[in-house]
Amino acid sequence: MISIDCLPTKDFLSRRGLQFSNLERNCPWCNREPKKVEHLFFQCKFIIGFWRKIFEWWDTKWFPVEGFSEFFSLCNKVSYLGVGKSLWLISVTAACWSIWLVRNELVFDRKSPSMNGLVFQSKLRALMWVRAIHNELCVEEKLWWFCPIRSWNKAFKGGVRGRLWCPPRKGWVKFNLCGVVNEDEARCGGVLRYLNGVARAVFSGPIVAKDSLVSEVVAILIAFEMFSAIGWFGKSSLIIELGSKEVCCWLENNGLRPWGLLPCFREIDSKVASLGNVCFTIAEKNGNDLAFALVVAGIRRPGMYKA
Secondary structure: OOOOOOOOOOOHHHHHOOOOOOOOEEEOOOOOOOOOOOHHHHHHHHHHHHHHHHHHHHHOOOOOOHHHHHHHHHHHOOOOOHHHHHHHHHHHHHHHHHHHHHHHHHHHHHHOOOOHHHHHHHHHHHHHHHHHHHHOEEEEEEHHHHOOOHHHOHHHHOOOOHHHHHOOOOOOEEEEEEEEOOEEEEEEEEEEEEEOOEEEEEEEEOOOOOOHHHHHHHHHHHHHHHHHHHOOOOOEEEEEEEHHHHHHHHHHOOHOHHHHHHHHHHHHHHHHHHHEEEEEOOOOOOOHHHHHHHEEEEEEOOOEEEE
């Protein structure tokens, strides 16, 4: 759509007879230039800064381009081969899609984007697409956020990683949760996967209390919220996989629950009662990579991210 200039931008629609004021036709990023697709994706100063960060993430150099043909040529000429080239092109495509989605939020919902937010969404979306397309590969999520070309390792292909994460049985879905503390900041993260392991929902963000155990308890509530938002609440059974044995003990034994967390546990008990079939388990060591990677990647983000 970009290559044939058929994205439904205001410039495109105005050429087909729709009337907009000059102000409305300006670029949503810089509010200066007329909003042509080339400017929107490749020429605006905000977007140029974004592409520099994406190219730096992949340890390659960004060069200014005039339009899609030059951009595609630039991306296609990178020195990566085989799977590395495939992951790179998937990442570029996910970045373009992220630009368009954030642009729509800005135009229709007046949500002002931040550079860090757009980069984070692009990296996360690329990771989701890579895992969906190359399910047989071992992509190490912790490396993905900082050096994606090193995140794929032939030595792990079809190997140990596939045995660490146990998919749920038919009719169940599983939420992998994780809570960590870094530099006195507690964070939580989680990813919902179903039978074939493809991610369906993810979240990552800060927790007010500076305690990794508290962050996991709060993450359970967010998992229920995400599960309900997808529309599966009451339709599928749910496994919530935790990283902490202590939190699991709190869930099983009311008398062990910390006093300060009783309101959270009352809400959890209510959710469990309404859903009916919920199972809490402990994740295998190193089997919770994506949830942990989301926490680590979210440390630099000031707010919660849900998708």
